[in-house]
Amino acid sequence: MDLSAAGKPTERQAHVGPRCHFGLSPAGQVTWAKTRSTALTQYLVECFVHRRYLHSLCQSVALSADRLSSMSTEVKPESVSLCPLGTAAAPEQELLCIFGTGDFGRSLGQRLLQSGYRLVYGSRRPHSCGPLPQGAQVMSHVAAAQSASVILLCIHREHYGFLDKLAPQLEGKVLVDVSNNLKMNLYPEANAEYLQRLIPGAHVVKAFNTLSAWALQNGPSDANRQVYLCGNSAEAKQAVTEMATKLGFSVLDRGSLSAARELEDFPLQLFPEWRLPLRLAVGFIVPLYLYLLIRDIVYSYVNQGKDISFRLMVSLPNTVFPIVSLIMLALCYLPGVIAAFFQLYRGTKYKRFPDWLDRWMLCRKQLGLLALGLASLHVLYSFIIPIRYYVRFRISKNTISQIKENRTSEFETTVAWWSDSFYAMGMLGYGLFVVLGITSLPSVSNALSWKEFSFIQSKLGYLTLFFCTFHTYLYGWNKFLRPDYYKWYTPPAYMLSLVVPSVVLVLKLLLLLPCVDRRLTRIHEVTAAAADADSMCRKSSRYTVDNKKTFSSLSLFSDLSGSMFTFPLQTNRAHVRLNTSRDDFGALTVCHRSFTDLKRDHILFSLAIPSNANGFLIFWDDTNKEMEIHIKEKKAEYYGLDYKPNMWHSVCTTWNSESGLVQLWFDGKPSIRKLVTVGSHISGRMIIMIGQEQDSHGGGFDIKQSFVGMMSDVHMWDYVLSPCEIQRYTDDINYTPGNVLNWRALEFQIFDNVVIEDKLMTCH
Ligand SMILES: NC(=O)C1=CN([C@@H]2O[C@H](COP(=O)(O)OP(=O)(O)OC[C@H]3O[C@@H](n4cnc5c(N)ncnc54)[C@H](OP(=O)(O)O)[C@@H]3O)[C@@H](O)[C@H]2O)C=CC1
Numbered sequence: 001m002d003l004s005a006a007g008k009p010t011e012r013q014a015h016v017g018p019r020c021h022f023g024l025s026p027a028g029q030v031t032w033a034k035t036r037s038t039a040l041t042q043y044l045v046e047c048f049v050h051r052r053y054l055h056s057l058c059q060s061v062a063l064s065a066d067r068l069s070s071m072s073t074e075v076k077p078e079s080v081s082l083c084p085l086g087t088a089a090a091p092e093q094e095l096l097c098i099f100g101t102g103d104f105g106r107s108l109g110q111r112l113l114q115s116g117y118r119l120v121y122g123s124r125r126p127h128s129c130g131p132l133p134q135g136a137q138v139m140s141h142v143a144a145a146q147s148a149s150v151i152l153l154c155i156h157r158e159h160y161g162f163l164d165k166l167a168p169q170l171e172g173k174v175l176v177d178v179s180n181n182l183k184m185n186l187y188p189e190a191n192a193e194y195l196q197r198l199i200p201g202a203h204v205v206k207a208f209n210t211l212s213a214w215a216l217q218n219g220p221s222d223a224n225r226q227v228y229l230c231g232n233s234a235e236a237k238q239a240v241t242e243m244a245t246k247l248g249f250s251v252l253d254r255g256s257l258s259a260a261r262e263l264e265d266f267p268l269q270l271f272p273e274w275r276l277p278l279r280l281a282v283g284f285i286v287p288l289y290l291y292l293l294i295r296d297i298v299y300s301y302v303n304q305g306k307d308i309s310f311r312l313m314v315s316l317p318n319t320v321f322p323i324v325s326l327i328m329l330a331l332c333y334l335p336g337v338i339a340a341f342f343q344l345y346r347g348t349k350y351k352r353f354p355d356w357l358d359r360w361m362l363c364r365k366q367l368g369l370l371a372l373g374l375a376s377l378h379v380l381y382s383f384i385i386p387i388r389y390y391v392r393f394r395i396s397k398n399t400i401s402q403i404k405e406n407r408t409s410e411f412e413t414t415v416a417w418w419s420d421s422f423y424a425m426g427m428l429g430y431g432l433f434v435v436l437g438i439t440s441l442p443s444v445s446n447a448l449s450w451k452e453f454s455f456i457q458s459k460l461g462y463l464t465l466f467f468c469t470f471h472t473y474l475y476g477w478n479k480f481l482r483p484d485y486y487k488w489y490t491p492p493a494y495m496l497s498l499v500v501p502s503v504v505l506v507l508k509l510l511l512l513l514p515c516v517d518r519r520l521t522r523i524h525e526v527t528a529a530a531a532d533a534d535s536m537c538r539k540s541s542r543y544t545v546d547n548k549k550t551f552s553s554l555s556l557f558s559d560l561s562g563s564m565f566t567f568p569l570q571t572n573r574a575h576v577r578l579n580t581s582r583d584d585f586g587a588l589t590v591c592h593r594s595f596t597d598l599k600r601d602h603i604l605f606s607l608a609i610p611s612n613a614n615g616f617l618i619f620w621d622d623t624n625k626e627m628e629i630h631i632k633e634k635k636a637e638y639y640g641l642d643y644k645p646n647m648w649h650s651v652c653t654t655w656n657s658e659s660g661l662v663q664l665w666f667d668g669k670p671s672i673r674k675l676v677t678v679g680s681h682i683s684g685r686m687i688i689m690i691g692q693e694q695d696s697h698g699g700g701f702d703i704k705q706s707f708v709g710m711m712s713d714v715h716m717w718d719y720v721l722s723p724c725e726i727q728r729y730t731d732d733i734n735y736t737p738g739n740v741l742n743w744r745a746l747e748f749q750i751f752d753n754v755v756i757e758d759k760l761m762t763c764h
């Protein structure tokens with residue numbers, strides 16, 4: 001890929017090939033540099049010593065390829081402008097181009113200038129466009145496109161049409177698409193994909209669209225600091241990542257351009273996870289309020305002729321809020337209990353729950369936080385009770401009448417007990433509720449181990465529910481059986497609120513019965529689960545469990561950096577399922593590291609689709625000493641690999657349906673490219689696993705093809721990784737993690753005897 005400035009295509013092209021070679025075998029380059037610049041030499045030597053700089057070197061060379069090309073003839077200290085060492089000469093600012101001088105273009109331009117970039121605008125009216133940030137130049141689109149290698153398109157998608165005329169100038173450039181639409185699904189394809197189709201020769205990156213012009217103007221401290229990006233070219237994404245980082249944003253790579261639609265939908269969504277809980281809250285509050293209105297206010301008016309409508313303001317809300325809060329808190333725990341009964345009934349934890357239960361589980365956090373909000377309102381409303389006019393009036397009236405009638409009332413210990421217990425339960429319940437709310441915030445929950453998190457959310461959660469329910473029972477303690485409380489034969493509202501929490505608590509008690517609990521524990525304890533939970537908890541700082549997913553499909557979601565799966569036994573059961581929601585691939589790269597001493601055929605990676613068990617397979621054929629890559633019906637065989645036992649091997653396999661070519665990178669060394677399946681995608685529901693080879697979709701295991709040994713760093717991308725990226729993966733230095741399977745955020749299920757362990761096997 002060529003990221004250099006336009007104008008010298010042939011010279012630039014000459015640098016495309018050696019660019020990475022330049023980074024990865026620095027010795028020769030050091031001599032080259034010595035003759036030219038001491039600063040550069042020092043940089044290269046440093047880079048060689050600290051191999052982690054190789055990546056940045058690669059990038060800096062990529063970005064200043066144009067400048068480097070001229071360096072081969074003369075010394076230009078500024079060509080090391082991106083060098084991380086302070087010893088380099090004053091950096092030359094990089095030139096960027098923005099198309100469109102509208103709101104977003106101007107705001108983004110301002111930030112880029114503030115961050116030290118040089119800027120040129122491309123406009124339809126270069127001489128008459130509005131005020132632009134100071135220091136920026138403005139030119140015609142053609143001239144501006146020629147001057148920079150990264151072009152940010154700050155124009156609406158509807159106007160992209162004119163770009164096809166600029167195709168020659170945009171060839172090989174990075175085009176950053178920032179556009180959003182007014183509505184979801186307005187166009188059949190995402191804006192960024194449309195742009196890529198218009199200019200196939202450019203490298204389109206979708207980025208910045210989730211920021212607003214306003215946020216950009218207000219600086220990073222006020223802005224939403226996250227920039228999401230996606231694109232098909234790793235180098236182009238790297239260039240945009242560096243730019244966004246320089247602007248003060250943190251960057252999240254969402255994968256290939258096919259994720260653009262998702263990014264474009266982001267700004268159009270209004271609190272998607274909150275929708276159901278909010279609807280529920282409103283759905284409870286409104287009818288309950290009406291119910292109370294009729295039972296209290298209308299009833300008094302009709303039966304006793306009293307106007308107590310003032311109660312609409314404080315008394316009624318202060319009854320509705322705690323009731324709805326308690327019901328919603330109980331609804332957070334009900335799905336967990338239902339799920340446990342499902343598992344008891346089915347006798348396994350590996351079957352999926354019905355969709356409605358999954359959806360319900362996924363919004364528990366929002367349900368809980370809304371319930372906490374309503375409980376907090378109840379606390380606030382209760383604080384003002386003593387200062388209410390109505391209450392003060394009642395107290396003084398009572399006192400005066402006692403004086404007048406010369407009456408005294410006796411102190412009743414039972415009433416004192418009741419009232420203190422009632423308040424104590426309420427306060428304890430609320431206190432724990434706040435703890436639950438705080439620990440559900442990502443920043444807090446990330447700092448907790450899985451055990452701590454589940455202790456708080458489960459054990460303390462049930463305790464909270466118990467306190468709050470008991471608080472409500474105490475509220476009604478002597479009113480349950482008094483007929484005058486059943487106005488118009490309707491039960492008081494607080495009684496309605498007790499139904500769901502009581503059911504949840506009773507069901508939970510049933511689950512705690514020793515015989516039921518034992519059975520449930522057995523279901524949960526399927527072999528390795530205990531071992532892996534334990535080993536992962538020891539690395540608690542890194543181990544986070546997405547509790548939604550764990551509780552629903554009971555798959556784990558974890559950062560496995562520094563860990564490996566150990567397959568300790570030869571069986572036809574042990575395997576790890578790697579989950580992805582993707583169901584269509586036109587290209588892919590799979591990288592993994594394995595360690596084994598098997599002297600027979602064995603599987604390394606198995607992806608099956610319903611129509612083909614060998615959808616994508618990496619298999620060692622020991623008889624012929626060859627690595628086989630199967631893609632649907634076809635296979636490619638690779639001979640002459642140095643596949644030694646008892647050592648780690650890094651294997652990357654790339655395939656692209658357009659060319660149909662497959663390539664194997666064994667320990668960083670490329671194979672020849674071989675033709676397999678052309679034109680047809682791998683599509684359908686994917687079942688991906690390591691440890692066993694699938695002869696049918698999700699099954700058909702053969703013990704003689706199973707894997708015994710260790711497996712680590714499994715990543716999968718939906719595009720062909722560049723040689724540079726593969727080299728970085730092999731060296732384990734700063735590579736882009738997989739966007740389909742990511743070892744650092746892997747969703748997986750362990751079956752049978754597989755253990756998660758620390759990868760470190762030698763002592764340093
Ligand atoms: N505003 C915001 O907060 C955000 C905007 N975006 C995206 O940024 C892009 C720009 O938005 P914004 O700046 O608000 O829009 P504006 O309408 O303010 O500006 C759009 C610019 O596009 C250029 N333009 C207009 N018509 C044409 C045409 N027919 N052919 C070529 N160029 C044209 C014009 O620049 P000139 O006259 O110089 O040619 C114009 O200033 C949009 O895609 C939007 O979705 C994304 C996130 C937030």
Ligand SMILES: [Cu+2]
Binds near residue numbers: 322471
């Ligand atoms: Cu209360």
